[in-house]
Amino acid sequence: MQQTTVSDQDTIADTLPRGARLLHGQYLVEQHLVGGGFGMTYLARDSLDRQVVIKECYPSAFCCRAGREVRPRSEAFHAQYESVVQNFINEARRLAKLEHPGIVHVHQVFEENNTAYMAMDFVDGLDLLTIREEDAGRLTRDVLERALRDTLEALAYVHDFDILHRDISPDNLLLTEEGKLTLIDFGAAREGYCRKTRALSAVLSVKDGYSPHEFYLKDIAQTPASDLYSVAATFYHLITGSAPPDSQKRLAALASDCDDPYQPLALGPWDASHNMLVCIDRALSVPQKDRIQSVAEWLELMDNDELLPVSKEHAETGQVPTWQVRELDPALFDAITSLVEDTNTHLRPGHEAKALHAMPRHGTAAPDAGDGADSADPEQKAKDRKLVDMFGEPIEDVEAWLREQDRLTQRSGARRDQHEAEDTEQEPAKTEGRERRAPLLRRVMGALTRRRRRSDET
Template sequence: MAFDTTEPLAHTEFGDELLPGTKLFHGQYRIVRFINCGGFGITYLAKDSLDREVVIKECFSSTFCRRTETRVRARSQGTREHMSKIVKSFLNEARSLASLTHPNIVGVHQVFEDNDTAYMAMDYIRGSDLLEIVDEKKVDLAPEQIVGIAARLVSALGYIHDNGLLHCDISPDNIFINQEGEPILIDFGASRRSAVGEAQKYSGLSVVKDGYSPHELYTAGGNSGPWSDIYSLAASLYHAITGTAPENCQSRLAALAEKRADPVKPLAGSVPGYPRGFLESVDKAMSVVPAARFQTAEDWSRALPQSDPRSDRKVVLLRRLTPQVTPAPAPVVRPRRPTSRAAAPDLSALRRIGGFAGGWLVDSDSGSVLASETARSDQDHAETMTTAINMAKANLKALCHGHQEERIDDILISLGRRMHLIRPLDGSSRLCLCVALDSESANPLLARMQVRRIAQGLKS
């Protein structure tokens, strides 16, 4: 779990969880408090060696494991082999998840072993899960909001499947809505390789959730594939639309076999306010028979209605900024070609940021471009680059006057259809990474995290 509802969670006195203050991975992480536990592990709020908040997920199944002080042991001799398989599977899938970079998928910082078990450190995201939002009526989700959530999560599913993974545990409590309103898909504890690759189906890592799991996940060796995640996401959207969970898929299958009416009534024609085609697509994705569903996320995405582009114009600064002076006209900026003696820094990782339109490593004093990476779809590359560099020079110079001692993490400027994210490189007073993003498809919070990681790699 990678979020915080801002309400403190009490520590369970006699639980299996690690105590606050426990250090992991040679002291790199320190447990702050317990967050939650599930069938595959325990999650904690922790701080890393730079005092940043992260979420730590520990591989711990109470069915097969017990704790002796901090170390995790097999509950009995008979469960030793099974526990070993669980830890191995956790590590394999955690490493696969760590390779994913998508604005609507929780980011994994590190995967490691300690205390004879496995851990992963993930983004700490404040917000609430979709189940809480709907069942506790924290927010009345409007149809256009649900349509937007669906489009982003279908995109995330396509990215997961394109990387050879299945999530296998999508449900409203595994969909977080962060403080910017972006849906984040979390908890890949039950994930496995898709049917295209080798299957990993250990009984200790299998999970079904009544109402959300398709029937093929109820039986070992079921014909699971991308269509299985598609069903679970559609069932989660059904809950958000109607306010109640859909009927168990096993009951639906029994009704179909007995030629009775499906206990899940179609959404199309019964719920007002949604654009044409959206509810029909959810109904199709929730078909009991796998072959009747969308077979890929791309198929579903094509059936979704297209949202209107944004037209607002606003400026947001993520850190306190002194009054800005009007900059002098900037000279024409030409990228510096790398010499044969030193290769230009690699910025190709920027392409994995959602809504990426261009990125440049800039000397803010001279305006020289030391490295660049552009999106193939950007038709206004030169204009976008000049705008980004001019804003970077102006803002960084303004920040330097009288604020030498104040750390500036980054600056985000939203300008029509473009957002410009400016991040000074640590240890440099003049080098900065400028990234242009499409306002319609970018997630500012996730983009900041991704740019931070890329900038840290550049300075090293």
């Protein structure tokens, strides 16, 4: 390529104009779609009047346009510019090898205007970042899980070619109205990830919040677990509305013996399956060795019949976050019911106690199972249980009962905050990093104990 540079006085708009023709008129530019980073993307038509997407190599940090030509801003940027263009061409060649319904297909790559272009399939859909920001209601529980599985399956295909994508984020996943997901933008992809001592190119593509810490370094081992970190960060954003804490900051916190600023999804009341949330948390571990290592492992964990422990502590105690009681399968619900019954036996001997189960906020109680309940399927039995409090007394007005529990919880929370403030003054180290959100079962048991104490006093 030419080594000519251009002054600011010679530059025009960064994008190609509408009506520009490429490759001897084979492609007609209709519209600029998106730009930034290392490329410009256009909607175009080919010589057969089919809509296609044209991606132009345009590293805006160190290039500009003079007329139709793209040139380095100065001689100092020439080497970097040449490197990016060559990497762009390599990307097109890599993509041309991939034939998968979840990966955008490349038709052609060519050089023109002192840069390079690739022609790709036009996918009539929106990227997940745009959907999350403009139509979040579309990303239902089922849609998100299906999108995650489709992303993982496409990524498994890529990894089978010894390629890492390295740039997975919500804006690089397109979703059509029919729910078809497509993985795009392989500009940062790298082949030969198994060569642990290889040096990466000087031009790195990282996205704060989505890239694992190893993507920020030129010479460090990168594995499929690195891509899976980005997948997990992407779906963390889609679930919560924002990207997780930047991996560099998380690494610095851990290196300083401080708490990881990341808050596990599985400890929050998100509308997604428990095992899916746990998998996202594990894949977002800072140390590579602690992450999920492959797509196959991720799918196996997510499809596990049992609820996965949230952490090593949960694994040792067998504890499940109590807000997940709302989604437990009937068999596990029965196990928790038995545990609560044992507890209540000591609180009120001789009285049969039943556990709370998932209660929608409506004012009616579920009907009693009645005769033949034993023969019903487990899911129907769970639905037919009559709502009772922790002493087994029927709850006639669910809304009133919930308001009472909220009031008791707020009162106990205020007292707890006061005690914690006093403890903090006396023992700062003891209370550092203490979890302030008590699980649902603990709060209910606290209210139960106070109710019994008042009963004994009267």
